[in-house]
Amino acid sequence: MTDAAMARDRFRRMAAMRAFDEACLDALRRKAIHGELHVGLGQEAIGAGMAEALRPEDAVVSTHRNHFHALAKGVDRRALLAEICEREAGLCRGRGGHMHPFDPATNFSATGIVGASIPVALGYAHAFRLRGEAAVAVGVTGDGGSHTGGFHEALVMAGAARLPLVVLVENNALAISVQFEDVSPTETVAERAAAYSALGLHVDGTDVDAVAHTVAQAMDHARGGRGPVIVEAICHRFRGHFEGDPEGYRSKEERQRVRDNFDPLRLYRHRLAAAGVSDDEADAILVAEKAAMKELLADVLDMPMPDPAGAMLYRFVEEARA
Amino acid sequence: MSAVAERVNDRLAMPLPATIAEAIALEMERDETILCLGEDIGRAGGVFGATKGLQERFGKGRVVDTPIAEMGFTGMGVGLAQAGMRPLVEIMFVDFIGVCLEQVYNAAAKIPYMSGGRQRMPMVIKTAGGCIGSAAQHSQCLWGLFAHLPGMKVVAPCNPHDHKGLMAAALRSDDPVVFIEHKALLLRKGRDFRHHPDVPDGAYTVPIGEAAVVRRGSDVTLATLSATVEHALAAAEDLAGEGLSVEVIDLRSVVPLDADTVAESAGRTGRLLVVDEDYLSFGLSAELSLRVIDLLGLSGLRQVARLAVPDVPIPAALSLEKAVVPGAEMIADKLRQMTKGA
Numbered sequence: 001m002t003d004a005a006m007a008r009d010r011f012r013r014m015a016a017m018r019a020f021d022e023a024c025l026d027a028l029r030r031k032a033i034h035g036e037l038h039v040g041l042g043q044e045a046i047g048a049g050m051a052e053a054l055r056p057e058d059a060v061v062s063t064h065r066n067h068f069h070a071l072a073k074g075v076d077r078r079a080l081l082a083e084i085c086e087r088e089a090g091l092c093r094g095r096g097g098h099m100h101p102f103d104p105a106t107n108f109s110a111t112g113i114v115g116a117s118i119p120v121a122l123g124y125a126h127a128f129r130l131r132g133e134a135a136v137a138v139g140v141t142g143d144g145g146s147h148t149g150g151f152h153e154a155l156v157m158a159g160a161a162r163l164p165l166v167v168l169v170e171n172n173a174l175a176i177s178v179q180f181e182d183v184s185p186t187e188t189v190a191e192r193a194a195a196y197s198a199l200g201l202h203v204d205g206t207d208v209d210a211v212a213h214t215v216a217q218a219m220d221h222a223r224g225g226r227g228p229v230i231v232e233a234i235c236h237r238f239r240g241h242f243e244g245d246p247e248g249y250r251s252k253e254e255r256q257r258v259r260d261n262f263d264p265l266r267l268y269r270h271r272l273a274a275a276g277v278s279d280d281e282a283d284a285i286l287v288a289e290k291a292a293m294k295e296l297l298a299d300v301l302d303m304p305m306p307d308p309a310g311a312m313l314y315r316f317v318e319e320a321r322a
Numbered sequence: 323m324s325a326v327a328e329r330v331n332d333r334l335a336m337p338l339p340a341t342i343a344e345a346i347a348l349e350m351e352r353d354e355t356i357l358c359l360g361e362d363i364g365r366a367g368g369v370f371g372a373t374k375g376l377q378e379r380f381g382k383g384r385v386v387d388t389p390i391a392e393m394g395f396t397g398m399g400v401g402l403a404q405a406g407m408r409p410l411v412e413i414m415f416v417d418f419i420g421v422c423l424e425q426v427y428n429a430a431a432k433i434p435y436m437s438g439g440r441q442r443m444p445m446v447i448k449t450a451g452g453c454i455g456s457a458a459q460h461s462q463c464l465w466g467l468f469a470h471l472p473g474m475k476v477v478a479p480c481n482p483h484d485h486k487g488l489m490a491a492a493l494r495s496d497d498p499v500v501f502i503e504h505k506a507l508l509l510r511k512g513r514d515f516r517h518h519p520d521v522p523d524g525a526y527t528v529p530i531g532e533a534a535v536v537r538r539g540s541d542v543t544l545a546t547l548s549a550t551v552e553h554a555l556a557a558a559e560d561l562a563g564e565g566l567s568v569e570v571i572d573l574r575s576v577v578p579l580d581a582d583t584v585a586e587s588a589g590r591t592g593r594l595l596v597v598d599e600d601y602l603s604f605g606l607s608a609e610l611s612l613r614v615i616d617l618l619g620l621s622g623l624r625q626v627a628r629l630a631v632p633d634v635p636i637p638a639a640l641s642l643e644k645a646v647v648p649g650a651e652m653i654a655d656k657l658r659q660m661t662k663g664a
């Protein structure tokens with residue numbers, strides 16, 4: 001691929017992710033989502049960067065802030081948006097909702113319980129090893145999740161067995177209001193890798209090229225049987241922890257400063273230019289992705305809600321309809 | 323405006339979490355051994371504001387912002403209690419108890435017994451339950467779970483007065499108390515409550531284990547707790563217009579469970595409906611029904627019925643959630659059905 005084609009692809013991927021979460025915000029405003037919503041705006045470069053290194057047979061287990069990881073793994077965005085909007089045609093028939101998308105077809109899942117993603121990814125990793133498959137399991141967590149018992153226990157086991165597990169830590173320095181530096185015993189999460197015989201990598205999570213490079217390196221390492229990897233991507237959360245978060249823990253100015261200085265799409269403009277992609281072309285990509293999501297949201301909002309008569313279905317095998 | 327009227331107005335404008343923070347502050351003032359541990363409780367004052375101002379007032383040593391490490395800080399609570407302190411441990415949402423249940427049910431709840439009464443466990447586990455639309459992992463009540471595991475008192479108040487008084491009682495208790503707030507109530511101000519007894523300014527306790535009759539009635543007894551009390555009152559008001567008189571009882575705690583008060587009422591009305599936002603099977607509704615039958619005898623009641631989440635995880639879609647979580651309409655329908663032709 002030419003530099004220009006690659007840069008364009010990466011930018012388009014970030015633009016698509018941004019447009020996706022903006023559509024979610026729109027859906028929330030239109031009351032199509034009645035629960036908590038966590039968007040990833042500001043963290044697009046991580047989702048877009050990891051997408052290239054993921055193969056269909058790999059697995060991703062994500063968090064409450066999972067939309068970009070799902071898109072990166074190839075989850076159908078119509079089904080995902082429909083699920084987030086609680087529709088019967090959604091990925092999980094409106095039962096799971098935004099925090100709980102499950103897509104066995106792409107080996108993608110998520111959890112609303114912080115830290116609970118990593119042990120599940122460990123399970124995929126063990127299955128891959130046992131079956132002799134060259135697949136890698138990626139467990140995503142925020143910095144907050146890196147302090148949990150599940151994170152530690154899973155890495156202990158992965159390290160001891162040299163399992164193909166990549167733990168991707170999106171370090172946006174905040175766990176709701178709690179600052180990473182106030183509660184972490186180490187300056188970084190990646191440096192804890194040594195304790196688990198894992199490889200620790202650190203990357204600027206606002207730089208899609210750097211993320212693509214580093215995640216590819218991590219996946220190669222794990223796929224090659226050299227054991228688990230912790231990839232720590234430093235990033236910034238543009239919005240509140242959830243939509244409606246009063247954000248008493250950071251000032252408006254601080255939030256603005258973050259948006260002004262760490263917008264991965266804006267930061268990428270100079271790379272696009274260097275690769276020969278004009279500003280106009282980049283603008284056109286943003287407009288096109290936005291328009292596509294607008295149309296998709298309109299379609300989704302026309303879809304029916306689940307029939308209350310089916311509220312009890314899907315607990316057990318015998319209740320599942322084809 | 324008189325001073326009293328002004329104060330009442332304040333209380334009506336006050337968010338429920340502010341009343342809870344007030345209760346904790348009053349107890350922390352009285353007793354230096356009380357300290358609070360949890361996520362976002364210090365600098366942010368709690369995700370609902372129920373610990374607002376406490377860190378500024380009592381310092382970072384007594385109001386600790388923890389990492390997301392529930393197993394660690396719940397066990398820390400056990401150790402603090404054994405070391406002579408009185409910890410309040412906040413588990414943000416009760417659903418997250420899964421990651422630290424070990425320290426709750428194998429340690430905190432059993433140590434008083436295992437030690438032959440020699441080791442007390444004055445620990446409060448403060449947590450938010452209930453459904454406000456966040457699907458299967460963020461909507462549970464789970465008081466039935468704690469009640470099933472011996473050794474914990476379990477309270478779930480429904481109005482500002484009881485939140486304040488029961489929080490004080492929990493913090494003064496020498497036994498572990500699980501204090502379950504309801505998210506929907508935490509988003510309310512005083513004036514949003516149908517049932518809103520006056521809240522005194524100073525410290526007071528509400529005894530743990532005493533139910534309250536919150537509406538008098540003669541045709542049917544409805545027993546419930548937490549946010550469902552509000553739904554029950556709404557249903558009872560509606561049905562009053564249809565000539566049906568419903569007595570509503572707020573249980574206030576699941577352990578101890580005040581079956582006497584319920585039996586006294588149900589013995590009069592002849593009918594009992596237990597409504598529970600927790601799961602139906604093996605839970606509060608069956609337990610209370612049977613205890614009332616034990617007290618009144620099999621012939622002491624004309625009807626017993628229950629309404630609860632029908633053993634299904636809480637779905638994301640609003641259309642499904644409404645079908646499984648008992649609200650005012652569902653309660654009114656059930657009451658109509660029970661008393662039809664009676």
Ligand SMILES: Cc1ncc(C[n+]2csc(CCOP(=O)(O)OP(=O)(O)O)c2C)c(N)n1
Nearest residue numbers: 065112113114142143144145174175176418
């Ligand atoms: C076990 C558990 N504890 C607490 C929570 C509540 N909670 C949800 S997200 C969150 C913060 C997560 O921070 P981080 O892992 O850094 O991810 P971010 O939100 O920054 O993406 C908390 C405390 C939870 N969902 N699960």
